Amino acid sequence: ELPEEGRTVAAGDEFGEVESVKAVSPIYSPVDGEVIEVNSQLPDQLESLSDQPYDGWIAKIRISDEGSLANLLDYATYQKQCASEH
Secondary structure, three states: OOOOOOOEEEOOOOEEEEEOOOOOOEOOOOOOOOEEEEOHHHHHOOOHHOOOHOOOOEEEEEOOOHHHHOOOOHHHHHHHHHHHHO
């Protein structure tokens, strides 16, 4: 389930979901803003989220509060966090 274009979201808001064979997982907005475009091809290509995570995308969000960017992880920090969870 994709978010609706034009929807206003806040960082941490659930704005869609991804269903797999075993579970339904919520999708959370990473930033405050407005959904300006959704990847309408995604439902037919869900594997792109795991196979090509930097090319696959869910939605484009016009940021309304740049302060919400401060809570995002950079690539190195994310990789370190992932490694510590295994």
